[in-house]
Amino acid sequence: MAILKVKDVSKRFGGLKALSDVNLSVEENSVHAIIGPNGAGKSTLLNCLVGKLIPDTGSVLFDNQSVLGREPYQINQMGISRVFQTPEIFGDLTVMENMLIPIFAMRDGAFRMHAYETIANEKEVLEQAEAMLEEMNMADKRHMHAASLSRGDKRRLEIGMCLSQKPRLLLLDEPTAGMARADTNNTIDLLKQIKDERDITIAIIEHDMHVVFSLAERITVLAQGTPLVEDTPENIRGNPKVREAYLGEAA
Amino acid sequence: MLGLNKKDTSLLIVVAILTLLAPFILNPFPSDSAMAQFNAGYPDLMQRFVIFGIFAIGFNILFGLTGYLSFGHAAFLGVGSYSAVWMFKLLSYNVIPAIALSVVVAGLFSVLIGYISLRRSGIYFSILTLAFAQMSFALAYSVLSNPKFNLTNGETGLQVYADDPQILQGANAPDLPHLFGLPMRATYTMDVGAWSFDFNAGYYLCAVIMMVVFYLAIRIFRSPFGMMLRAVKSNQQRMNYTGLNSKPYTLAAFVISGMYAGLAGGLMAAMDPLAGAERMQWTASGEVVLMTILGGTGTLIGPVLGAGFIKYFENIFSKINDNVLHSWFAFLPDGLEDAVVFIIHPFIGKGWHLTLGILFMLVVIYLPGGLVEGGQRLLNWIRRKSVGGDDTREGKTEPAE
Amino acid sequence: MDAILLQILNGLDKGSAYALIALGLTLIFGTLGVVNFAHGALFMIGAFCAVTLQKIFNLSYEVIDETQTDFLGNPLKVKTPYVESWFGPEMGATIIDWSVPLSILFAIPIMLMVGYVMERGLIKHFYKRPHADQILVTFGLAIVLQEIIKYFFGANPIQTPPPAALSGSVDLGLALGFDPNAIVYPIWRLVYFLFAVVIIGGVFSFLQFTTFGMVVRAGMADRETVGLLGINIDRRFTIMFGIAAAVAGLAGVMYGPLNPPNYHMGMDFLVLSFVVVVVGGMGSLPGAVLAGFLLGILESFASTTWATTTIPGINQIIIYLVAIIVLLTRPRGLMGRKGVMEE
Numbered sequence A: 001m002a003i004l005k006v007k008d009v010s011k012r013f014g015g016l017k018a019l020s021d022v023n024l025s026v027e028e029n030s031v032h033a034i035i036g037p038n039g040a041g042k043s044t045l046l047n048c049l050v051g052k053l054i055p056d057t058g059s060v061l062f063d064n065q066s067v068l069g070r071e072p073y074q075i076n077q078m079g080i081s082r083v084f085q086t087p088e089i090f091g092d093l094t095v096m097e098n099m100l101i102p103i104f105a106m107r108d109g110a111f112r113m114h115a116y117e118t119i120a121n122e123k124e125v126l127e128q129a130e131a132m133l134e135e136m137n138m139a140d141k142r143h144m145h146a147a148s149l150s151r152g153d154k155r156r157l158e159i160g161m162c163l164s165q166k167p168r169l170l171l172l173d174e175p176t177a178g179m180a181r182a183d184t185n186n187t188i189d190l191l192k193q194i195k196d197e198r199d200i201t202i203a204i205i206e207h208d209m210h211v212v213f214s215l216a217e218r219i220t221v222l223a224q225g226t227p228l229v230e231d232t233p234e235n236i237r238g239n240p241k242v243r244e245a246y247l248g249e250a251a
Numbered sequence B: 001m002l003g004l005n006k007k008d009t010s011l012l013i014v015v016a017i018l019t020l021l022a023p024f025i026l027n028p029f030p031s032d033s034a035m036a037q038f039n040a041g042y043p044d045l046m047q048r049f050v051i052f053g054i055f056a057i058g059f060n061i062l063f064g065l066t067g068y069l070s071f072g073h074a075a076f077l078g079v080g081s082y083s084a085v086w087m088f089k090l091l092s093y094n095v096i097p098a099i100a101l102s103v104v105v106a107g108l109f110s111v112l113i114g115y116i117s118l119r120r121s122g123i124y125f126s127i128l129t130l131a132f133a134q135m136s137f138a139l140a141y142s143v144l145s146n147p148k149f150n151l152t153n154g155e156t157g158l159q160v161y162a163d164d165p166q167i168l169q170g171a172n173a174p175d176l177p178h179l180f181g182l183p184m185r186a187t188y189t190m191d192v193g194a195w196s197f198d199f200n201a202g203y204y205l206c207a208v209i210m211m212v213v214f215y216l217a218i219r220i221f222r223s224p225f226g227m228m229l230r231a232v233k234s235n236q237q238r239m240n241y242t243g244l245n246s247k248p249y250t251l252a253a254f255v256i257s258g259m260y261a262g263l264a265g266g267l268m269a270a271m272d273p274l275a276g277a278e279r280m281q282w283t284a285s286g287e288v289v290l291m292t293i294l295g296g297t298g299t300l301i302g303p304v305l306g307a308g309f310i311k312y313f314e315n316i317f318s319k320i321n322d323n324v325l326h327s328w329f330a331f332l333p334d335g336l337e338d339a340v341v342f343i344i345h346p347f348i349g350k351g352w353h354l355t356l357g358i359l360f361m362l363v364v365i366y367l368p369g370g371l372v373e374g375g376q377r378l379l380n381w382i383r384r385k386s387v388g389g390d391d392t393r394e395g396k397t398e399p400a401e
Numbered sequence C: 001m002d003a004i005l006l007q008i009l010n011g012l013d014k015g016s017a018y019a020l021i022a023l024g025l026t027l028i029f030g031t032l033g034v035v036n037f038a039h040g041a042l043f044m045i046g047a048f049c050a051v052t053l054q055k056i057f058n059l060s061y062e063v064i065d066e067t068q069t070d071f072l073g074n075p076l077k078v079k080t081p082y083v084e085s086w087f088g089p090e091m092g093a094t095i096i097d098w099s100v101p102l103s104i105l106f107a108i109p110i111m112l113m114v115g116y117v118m119e120r121g122l123i124k125h126f127y128k129r130p131h132a133d134q135i136l137v138t139f140g141l142a143i144v145l146q147e148i149i150k151y152f153f154g155a156n157p158i159q160t161p162p163p164a165a166l167s168g169s170v171d172l173g174l175a176l177g178f179d180p181n182a183i184v185y186p187i188w189r190l191v192y193f194l195f196a197v198v199i200i201g202g203v204f205s206f207l208q209f210t211t212f213g214m215v216v217r218a219g220m221a222d223r224e225t226v227g228l229l230g231i232n233i234d235r236r237f238t239i240m241f242g243i244a245a246a247v248a249g250l251a252g253v254m255y256g257p258l259n260p261p262n263y264h265m266g267m268d269f270l271v272l273s274f275v276v277v278v279v280g281g282m283g284s285l286p287g288a289v290l291a292g293f294l295l296g297i298l299e300s301f302a303s304t305t306w307a308t309t310t311i312p313g314i315n316q317i318i319i320y321l322v323a324i325i326v327l328l329t330r331p332r333g334l335m336g337r338k339g340v341m342e343e
Helices: A042-050 A072-078 A095-108 A123-135 A151-163 A181-197 A209-215 A233-238 A240-250 B006-020 B034-038 B043-066 B074-090 B095-117 B122-143 B201-222 B224-234 B236-240 B246-271 B282-295 B302-319 B322-328 B334-347 B349-366 B370-387 B392-397 C002-032 C039-057 C082-087 C089-097 C099-121 C131-153 C187-209 C211-221 C223-228 C233-255 C265-280 C285-302 C305-310 C314-329
Strands: A002-013 A016-027 A031-035 A057-062 A080-083 A169-173 A201-205 A218-223 A226-231 B187-192 B195-200 C060-069 C075-081 C169-171 C184-186
Touching: A002 A042, A002 A201, A016 A031, A016 A042, A016 A201, A016 A218, A016 A226, A031 A042, A031 A209, A042 A072, A042 A080, A042 A169, A042 A201, A072 A080, A072 B236, A080 A151, A095 A123, A095 A151, A095 B224, A123 A151, A151 A169, A151 A181, A181 A201, A181 A209, A201 A209, A209 A233, A218 A233, A218 A240, A226 A233, A226 A240, B006 B201, B034 B302, B043 B195, B043 B201, B043 B224, B043 B246, B043 B282, B043 B302, B074 B095, B074 B122, B074 B246, B074 B282, B095 B122, B095 B246, B122 B282, B122 C131, B122 C265, B122 C314, B195 B201, B201 B224, B201 B246, B224 B236, B224 B246, B236 B246, B282 B302, B282 B349, B282 B370, B282 C131, B302 B349, B302 B370, B322 B334, B334 B349, B349 C131, C002 C039, C002 C187, C002 C211, C002 C233, C002 C265, C002 C285, C039 C089, C039 C099, C039 C131, C039 C233, C039 C265, C060 C082, C075 C082, C082 C089, C089 C099, C099 C233, C131 C265, C169 C187, C184 C187, C187 C211, C187 C233, C187 C285, C211 C223, C211 C233, C233 C265, C265 C285, C265 C314, C285 C305, C285 C314, C305 C314
Parallel strands: A031 A201, A031 A218, A080 A169, A169 A201
Antiparallel strands: A002 A016, A002 A057, A218 A226, B187 B195, C060 C075, C169 C184
């Protein structure tokens, strides 16, 4: 069953047509990669999925509910979590606090005046955060300021924060951009582990073919704002159209 | 104790002891000695310490936690004062309804201003709050003071007149602000040898209220709510993508700090039943910014320290004149003495604001964490000197509180 | 019709001051990305340049004239300014009379220097700090500068009269075909407005027609790219800061005859000028000028008896009211560019 359906989505910026008639569906519990050369409209598409942009036409359905016109925080509450190209974390706060915030957000919703509570007494939330830190191998760093973490650790933390909310769909925007090879491989391993251990759908926008072919089960190739093909990695590899539009260019 | 951890409990206890014993602590010099001018234990000054402390604690909940720099908080102080005086005029000189109303009215007023101002952030927010405060000042100073509708009594300031209704004022009640019959001006003076200590009812009322709101501030800092406010400052984007709506959080912080300011304004009126528009001017808003930054933004005790520091030295500096300086430097050779006095002269007496401005710039440039950070650095330095080991890391990872 | 024209004219002098200060604020914000709360203080320092020069010109020596006596019967002491003894009584008197316009020459090097020192000594270190820190440190600097002026010149306003030839009023209405006395306008206000127009024109043509100006404009649009071209943007920006300081200073020099300078005039104008910048659109130079004049004129209309009797005190709140409305409906201001301080 398709968990995310994008139907006939178009978006213009002035005279520039960033997306035209994009149709896409992401199957539940799959890893779906969206690739394409620079300027293909990948980021625009992603922003349409999370409420940052509203497409001019078309619809975006998550679990058969429209996400259009909702604020990013409402879309998150529907079960979509987003990982950014450069890790977006709470730099001034400690690693532990970073992990607590999404869990409180899940427990209490978009806003609550929980000023009468004391964090130290909220055992249940603390335990969940602790468990997630363990899972991310970051328990020993819990008192560090998040801003002082290494790039790879920031990425792990961000992914951990997203997972702690038990999302049904995890969107990743070039998760390994600007990373060293070792960090990239660690991230791939982490994502593989997540895929194997959880009931989760992963949609990933990526530039790095190594990452795409190590993870994806389905691949959509976007070129000039419109999907060129959608297929399995093996078939994409051999597809001459893709070669021409994208891989050939790179080779 | 009271839902606080050990560290916070001891902080609260220290603050409580210091405020309750302030009449002793602030009067360390015998009353007829030459050093008596450095005493700060008079009711009037002590009241100002705690009232501005409350104001700064509240401001810090907004600026310290969410990072929204308001340049218009004096408006809430003024609104609080006006509300309190109106209570005196209409009901009675009892301070309880007056203070209650000042908090409520300032709260409502800050919902209105906050709702509009918080639609923008950064420097736009600062300028919007500044514009609102200046507008409130102009409203209070002239617009709302005309024969048809006199809410503020303009230049003269709002005060209680003999023909005011005061419907609940009992026949025997004191003709000045009181707490169920205990006048705020009531002062018991205790003479111990050459020393003299003043215990003032108004001061103790303010001190108790300050301790309560300080305790509330600690609870806010340690609550998930406080953490969310710090998240607002740190990364609003991540917050919104984590399913949190940052707007109501910021508005709540704004209203809470507005209510603190209103409380401070109400207490000011309770100590001296007069409310003037100048209390709302943007220089007054600037003052609370100075206090908070100087003490230590985002720390619990910083704003209180900053308020005390500024109010104390404002008082002391205005008293030092050239004669005092000459007596201090009398040990120097004559020419040198004159030179030293000449150099220091611009910074004392009426030059206090010059000193304050310079001090403030130095703090912003070199010590962004204010007095609290300065104290911590000093402590670390001493510790390192005495131990000889390297424990700088501790000071860095521990949040400054 | 003539009444409307009169109010427009009445708004021009304040509008000119707003426009000049806002222009400098925008230049600094657009080039250096710094929010300068000390800009009003620069305006005030300019005004006190005129005060200083006037004092210097009036420095006198005393001669005891034995031939005359004062009312107590003592020999009369006659004070003669040095300028009069150097340039002759007539020329000397003219110099004293024209001290305010002459201060322009005196103020330009001083203001450039003040601007240079301020930028190199303080502002430079705050480029990378958050806007809140910039606001705070320049706010502190503004307090310091105003207290220094207060220390040397006292707290009371100091009269700086315009030259005799430029004081008094002209009947502009007559010249424009209205009834006599319908539009009587003080000459100095006219002078101030023309002066502002010349300065604004000068700044704009400097930015428009010189290569220096071109680089600065490019830097305002996209600092990084221009930096990548290997152009030393920072040095030019320092010079721009000096120019912005000079513009504010000159606005202050000539403002003296309209309103006697005092130490807090800078702060009074600063708050309003910031509002002007925001209304005009942060980072837009034409916006700053336009909004300056518009708000000045609006204020003048709100000060008419008709307006103040309808809504008492409207003249004092109108600018803030407009600013709040503009900020909420057009967050970018009248002419703000996309992408500049959006949030």
